Amino acid sequence: MSQIASIYQAFLSTKGASTDSRSDNKDRMFFALKGANFNGNKYVKDVLKTGAAYAVADDPMLQDTRNVFIVEDVLSTLQALARFHRRQLNIPILAITGTNGKTTTKELVAAVLSQKYQIAATAGNFNNHIGVPLTLLSMDKSVELGVVEMGANHIGEIDALCQIAEPNYGLITNVGKAHLEGFGSFEGVKTAKGELYHYLKKNNGLVFINNDNPHLTQMAQGVTNTIEYGISQGMVTGHLTSEHPFISVKWQIDQLTEINTPTQLIGAYNLENILSAICIGHQLGVDTTAIHQAIATYTPTNNRSQFIQSARNQIIMDAYNANPSSMQVALLNFANIDTTNKVLILGGMKELGSDSETEHQKLIKNIESLPVSKVLLVGDEFKNMLPQKSIFQHFSSTDQLIAALKSAPLENACILIKGSRSNKLESLLPYL
Incomplete structure (x- = not known):
């Protein structure tokens, strides 16, 4: 033995x-x-x-x-044991990666699939070289299907995680500028995330792909076993019917009867996450009524696209993480919300390497054109970048901002809070 x-x-x-x-x-x-x-x-x-x-x-x-x-x-023993266990379980595994939205997508997919199967999914963000093995080892014989989130900040990591989890199905939510210190460039991001497509192609797996994303369709060239979803083309299509404050989605499968599903999610950027969960659920045999129910009742947690009504303000809490692409879609969504007295609280974006200064300058330029009444920036990344406008304020730390909020509270505002995890912007909530 x-x-x-x-x-x-x-x-x-x-x-x-x-x-x-x-x-x-x-x-x-x-x-x-x-x-x-x-x-x-x-x-x-x-x-x-x-x-x-x-x-x-x-x-x-x-x-x-x-x-x-x-x-x-x-470590290598933990990983080898997880792969050995995965083979003994002999169940289908779905792998999810991407720059933005992978955790929300994982949770939506898990909510949908649990309508039909006994599933196990990655807990929290246990999505790295240690978290993926622990996720697999947490699965017992009662589990019929596994949903495994895969994160990476260097080329080769997704491939290594695939060698451990041996997925049968895969989804890349999107690709954007993140972890550039490790990936080196946006092309490096695409190479790294594309390792999931490469593994599934080599092992006759099935890829779910967003037909509206040109980066993903280009990365998937040569992959023949695919199922597509999108706004206008694919097995599942759908569009937003409302988005204030929560989005509602009208969707259909194979151009048949349209279903309108209200959600408890904030942000138009969640449309593609919802469509992917519908697509995966349908392909794996979940009926449309159950899919609708799962998405309608899913409530986001852990500071991801959460809507919070406090005693004094309306808060969009999206402070789990941030990078240039996720920041851009969050700001676009915030700009489209029909309300007055909008306040931005943004934390610095981490792990951007030599691109950090350029990306933060782009961010401030973008903010200058937005219909907001106040911009509170947290972190050294924004130091010496403030425009000569009274709406901008800079704080070196979240604690410094808390002190300012204690002496000058925000009231009757709609507030977007977004920044990289290490800023700990969630600690602002008691003062808003």
Whole structure:
């Protein structure tokens, strides 16, 4: 029996995998991962004492410790075990990646598919080289279909995740300027995300593709097994019927009866996410009534396109992340909202490398033409960029903005909050 097979037999007797020594590890298999600032091997004996069933470590000093598997590298073992488990489950896996919208799309797809199947989907943003294996290992024999979100900030990562998850279906939501430090350029982004198309083409998988996106159609050239959706062409077509504050979508399958679905989502940019969920649901056998119900009742969480009515203001909370393309569509949507006293609270965009200054200058130029009464900018990225207009204010940190809001509260405003995750703009909510 191979070492992975031996570890797997032990894994099946546990309550699942863990990589955090601080969490509840009782009856779990602990993987002692290492990073630049931590070494999980140091905590192996502690987690075993507090109830972990087994540990996987790569420190030879632990080889005589009971219930510890000593391996060459813990991370690659975690990944190999996840692939082994995926093969034992032998269920269809749908992979979702893209620059923007992948988490919202994943949640919409999961809501639709759960109308017919017992599904398991990526929790939160567990979408990297550690999160994807943990997602797979969280699936048990009751799961009929898996939905796996895949994130990346370097070329080669999506391919590596595909080698672990071995998806049968795939969707790229879109491609835009993000993580340019890692990808090098927009072409690098397309190459990286396109690794999902390449894997599915090579392994006879099925690609769902937005027919309205020229980048995606160009990237998918040579992929023959595709199903398309879009505004005017594809198996599923649809358009917005209203968008204040929540969007409603009228859609149809194969040009048959139109269905009008109200949603609890903010932003016209969510139309393509909704159409992809409808398309995937229909292809995998979910009936139209169930699809309508799933989308109508889906409520966004985690600071993604959330509409919040506070005691003093209306707030569009979209502060989970930001890059030039997601910022552009959010601002366009905000400009189209028919209301007065609009206020922008924007945090700096991270990981743009040498393009950072140029992209932030473009953003400010774009804002200058928008119908807004106040612009509050947070982060060093905006330093020394403010136009000579009284509506613009700059704050070096979110805490500094909180102090300003305490002394001069915003009232009766419609506020868009958007910025990269590290700005922690969600901490503004109690003061709005």
